[in-house]
Amino acid sequence: MQANDGAASRIVLAFSGGLDSRVLLHLLGRFQTEHPDVVCLAVHVHHGLSRHADDWAQQCLNWADDAGIACRIERVTLQLGNRLSLEQQAREARYQALAHHLRPGDLLLTAQHADDQLETVLLALKRGSGPAGLAAMPEAMAFADGIHLRPLLDCPRDELAAYAYRHGLEWVEDESNQDERFDRNFLRHQIAPKLAERWPGIRKAVARSAALCGEQEALLQELLADKLNAALAPDHSLCVAGLGSALQGKALIRQWLAGQKVRMPSKAQLDQIWESVVQAREDANPCLKTEGYEVRRFQQRLYRVASWPELTDSRIPCSLGTPCQLPQDLGSLTLSPAANGCLRLPRADEPVSIRFEPAGLHVQPLGRVGKRKLKKLFQEYGVPSWNRRRTPLVFYGEELAAVAGLFVVSGFEGRECDLKWHN
Structure with a gap:
């Protein structure tokens, strides 16, 4: 593998120490033995939420050392009491920390598996997501300066557990994974097992549906790409006159925001952007505030601007x-x-x-x-x-x-x- 700048690309593993990433570390160790020219790195993100967090970090260092792979510990701090859920905060902090370790051309490996994909689709259904949300987790996508791969996405968790037992692997058990106040844990322990018992092929069926939704979303983006480019101004604002119908306009607004790497608005928020911002009278000063940014209109263009506190007394x-x-x-x-x-x-x-x-x-x-x-x-x-x-x-x-x-x-x-x- 070669990065764009000619330097050797690396494989960076997101290593929590749980069963899934423990199996992936073992597989990566075997891969590195067979391909010693490829540099591999494990990164453990220390959230500090559990009293066992320091012990887990040390275990990860030990297991990575046994596998012959360098390991780095990244400590992050979460804002407890923030409007964002603890799960969401932890996920965002984790990926921000991992991004710091990616150089151009590097591969980031994460250990999500088929059961995770099932849970992700069920959560998207609970939120009322459209095709983009129901596409769930892709096997490969651009991330930071590299590529994010999920090589275990077709494997159910019981296959990973069987592999771990076969090779005598140990892993950490995060006690928070048993807390059914978290939606994903509730689905994992109460809903997904019943679905799999009734329909043994549910994981593969859901994965097919997610892949089809992903294809539909990719096709929509391809069909609208020229219209989006025509509506974009050099300052990255979006020309209201180029949005067309409500259906097309809302799809273009979603793609415009996606290109700016911000959190997607909900359906209700997207409807508000269309009705209260795009359709507002010409002399109005419309604004929709969402998490971390605002969508505003000025001189018949839409702008995505950051949300800042007032500087009145500065x-x-x-x-x-x-x-x-x-x-x-x-x-x-x-x-x-x-x-x-x-x-x-x-x-x-x-x-x-x-x-x-x-x-x-x-x-x-x-x-x-x-x-x-x-x-x-x-x-x-x-x-x-x-x-x-x-x-x-x-x-x-x-x-x-x-x-x-x-x-x-x-x-x-x-x-x-x-x-x-x-x-």
Whole structure:
């Protein structure tokens, strides 16, 4: 195997220490013995949720050493009490940690099996998912800088257990796997066994259905690819006029969001985006908030923007010549002496600060006649509503001197200072 940059690709195993990944570690050890030129690495993610977590990490190190495979421990911290479920948080933290170990061309192996696939489809049905959700887990997909493979997806758990017993393997038992308050555990212990008892071929049948849903979803993406490209703007916004009918439009919005690697909205949220954002009157400022981002419309385009807390009370001191770091990924702003700048120097009694609250400000941009509300000026300059309280306002003392990236206020012009906003 060769990575894109010419370096040898590696195989990275997500190694929890449970039965499934323990079997995969053993198989990977055998593979590496036969192919010593392939570099293999096991990564154990330590969630810290169990009192046995440290012991499991040590066991994983020992078993990886026995298999002749290097092992790394990745510790993650979960925000207990967060709106996201503990299962969802743990999964997202786990994959973020694994992504750090993937270089271009690497393969990530995870040990999901046929029983896991059955549970995933049942959970998707419970949520009311469409074809994309019912496609469940693919055997191979792009992930981070590499490829994510699930080589055991056709194997039922009892076959993995038989393999483990045959080879004398030990594994860790996570006590949380018995807690039926978690939906997946409830399905695993109460529902899936009854389904398999009644219909022994249920795993394979569900896997076929998932594969068919995956094919339908791939076909839909292929058929809509040209329409999506035509509706996309260079800034990754989506042209409302190019969405077409409600059915096509909602499918295009899903693909647009999927391309931005954000959590998919539910059907109800997607309906709201269409009805309350896309279909809102032209002079409205519509917005749908979901987990981690917002969908907004501005000048007949849809934008996906991050959700941030208000900066209303922020007041950041700014020193001449020193980059001022701004909050919330807004970059930095520098006010520096210059021979051919746009601002005058602040006086000794005019401490410079950066603020973000435009309410109540009436100013006259340089070169214009009369003062106007800053809110109205933002509209004239084409600043989207969600950025109007995220645009740095440069104050000399208690007077607004400039709006970064837009204009200098009349009365503060000069050639002694230059203002640069790097965002």
